[in-house]
Amino acid sequence: MYNLILFGPPGSGKGTQSEKLVEKYGLIHLSTGDLLRRERALKTPLGIEAQQFVDKGQLVPDEVVIGMISSALDNNSEARGFLFDGFPRTVAQAEALDRLLELKKSEISQVLFLEVNEEELIQRLVNRGKTSGRSDDADENIQRKRQEVYKNETLPVAAHYSKSKKVTQINGMGSIDEIFSRLTGQIEKKIN
Numbered sequence: 001m002y003n004l005i006l007f008g009p010p011g012s013g014k015g016t017q018s019e020k021l022v023e024k025y026g027l028i029h030l031s032t033g034d035l036l037r038r039e040r041a042l043k044t045p046l047g048i049e050a051q052q053f054v055d056k057g058q059l060v061p062d063e064v065v066i067g068m069i070s071s072a073l074d075n076n077s078e079a080r081g082f083l084f085d086g087f088p089r090t091v092a093q094a095e096a097l098d099r100l101l102e103l104k105k106s107e108i109s110q111v112l113f114l115e116v117n118e119e120e121l122i123q124r125l126v127n128r129g130k131t132s133g134r135s136d137d138a139d140e141n142i143q144r145k146r147q148e149v150y151k152n153e154t155l156p157v158a159a160h161y162s163k164s165k166k167v168t169q170i171n172g173m174g175s176i177d178e179i180f181s182r183l184t185g186q187i188e189k190k191i192n
């Protein structure tokens, strides 16, 4: 199995690039952001609870997202591999993911880290907010809060995977196609 984590701050283009990558490589796309938005649209108890956190720019509790990923892994046992987008976002989530993959005699193959400067991130998210209808895109203060949460809670995930030399930094500035080709250049070195 080939399992990729696409890592980076909010607005770095994880969702944008994931759509293109899963199409090219036939991986199963697991985006916790998308899964949470689906739960919200269906008005499930999980979706309603999670939205209180999302709207404030905070992370949803670990047990909620770990449970969603665990079921998604079980439901796709024949997959060639997975692309994790927006997950793991805390070290506890990363440790849980490592354990879940180990149970399947698998592991993370690669972590590709999209680097984008903060002003560009805020700009992209404010622009996205003009059309997305997403409550967490609505104002700049929430965007700044999300970047702060990223630095405190999510950035340590990169250090977790650096210990096993799995992380490669990718310049996330430029056109969508340029960034896609940087990502595929790295993936081709590992996928078979």
Ligand code: B4P
Pocket (backbone or CB within 6 Å): 008, 009, 010, 011, 012, 013, 014, 015, 016, 017, 032, 033, 034, 036, 053, 054, 055, 057, 058, 059, 060, 061, 065, 085, 086, 087, 088, 089, 090, 093, 124, 125, 127, 128, 136, 146, 172, 173, 174, 175, 176, 179
């Ligand atoms: P997510 O849905 O994961 O989304 P994101 O971080 O906002 O965006 P992404 O990096 O995917 O950027 P995108 O491609 O859209 O998270 C939403 C919320 O859900 C979180 O804040 C949290 O509350 C909760 N959540 C999710 N997962 C969780 C977890 N594991 N644990 C706890 N809570 C969790 O790109 C952004 C914009 O930039 C788009 O408009 C795009 O068109 C544009 N863009 C992309 N590439 C560009 C480029 N090269 N140049 C210019 N613009 C570009």
